[in-house]
Amino acid sequence: MYYNNILETIGNTPLVKINNITKELPCIVVAKLEEFNPGNSVKDRIGIKMIEDAERTGRLKPGGTIVEGTSGNTGMGLALPAIIKGYRCIFVTTDKQSREKMDMLRAVGAEVIVCPTNVGPEDPRSYYSVSKRLSTEMPNSFYPNQYDNLSNRAAHYESTGPEIWEQTESKITHFVAGVGTGGTISGTAKYLKEKNPNIKIWGIDTYGSVFKKYHETGEFDTKEIYPYITEGIGEDILPANVDFSLIDHFEKVTDKDAFLMTRRISKEEGILAGNSSGSALSGLLQMKDELKTGDLVVVLFADHASRYTGKAFNDEWMRERGFLDSKPVTALDILNRKDAGLISIDMVSLFLPGHKEHIWQHYIPNGQE
Ligand code: PMP
DSSP: OOOSSGGGGOSOOOEEEOOSTTTTSSSEEEEEEGGGSTTSBTTHHHHHHHHHHHHHTTSSOTTOEEEEEOSSHHHHHHHHHHHHHTOEEEEEEETTSOHHHHHHHHHTTOEEEEEOSSSOTTSTTSHHHHHHHHHHHSTTEEOOOTTTOTHHHHHIIIIIHHHHHHHTTTOOOEEEEEOSSSHHHHHHHHHHHHHOTTOEEEEEEETTOSHHHHHHHSOOOGGGOOOOOOOSOOOSSOOTTOOGGGOOEEEEEOHHHHHHHHHHIIIIIOOOBOHHHHHHHHHHHHTGGGOOTTOEEEEEEOBBGGGGTTTTTOHHHHHHTTSOOOOOOOHHHHHHOTTOOBOOOOHHHHHSTTOHHHHHHHBOGGGOO
């Protein structure tokens, strides 16, 4: 058996139980691992859907150019179908996005334009404005607009929701997801609530975003808007894809908690997930008093750790932002560790620069091999 092209491998991502981090919770928590999509994120689901809906309605014509404002993952979700179907891609992103994401977009043939993060959405330099302008001025171009294009949430209504319902054998009680465009949470929630209106839907928001306050008070408060580091979730606009009526609660998570949790997910679960997955799991732990025995929580992990090697997984970057207190480990730290099962050390290599690997080869923790 084989797939006819890479697009046929989108979706049907696995649910994997979280075993260690959620030990203190009374219920089962499983993660929906969207990194198993071919572009390594949840956005593969909406890329193909927005393109095929636009083809059907004549908004995207053969040989056309796709212009989108994207933090990276949607770009990849659009770029893969563009390769298979023969479209050109221009993506507009912000200078806060991971370098890795931009490099990967260029690797799949897209042109990437970087705009400043700290300007308002109406500013002509903002990535919303630049992408809109490019799409109106470029001939034969299509602007998917993942924020307001309802094909986004429809993709999740048609795939993510049914997958979760079937994979949990209709036992899911809570769905937790980070909210950016709102497509993931709203489309999935619509499907799940149609099946069982008692399922709780919790959206994860960032400090610096308007969602939580808007949901709770109906007020769009510009004082809620300030810069933050977490990528992919939280907004300074209200995208049409967010259906606030389907979301039972928004939980805000700090950058620091999100980044530390992202690292714990890889270290303690062996799951290589991205930064917003750390936010989502952190937010769930903040809500632990709302959970009871017998609950089955599905947390959506939106993308892969490889997109954040220069950030969450870079100790120096983490220390510079005050997210990590620990100092870099030196050879002497290792030697001084009482529990170190050190079996042999080449003393010369301890004091010569460039021999770090050599020392590590001789260090076997707790005497285990
Ligand atoms: N996590 C990451 C890493 C993302 O890129 C996005 C998309 N902005 C989200 C979560 C949120 O998904 P959605 O846009 O469907 O709300």
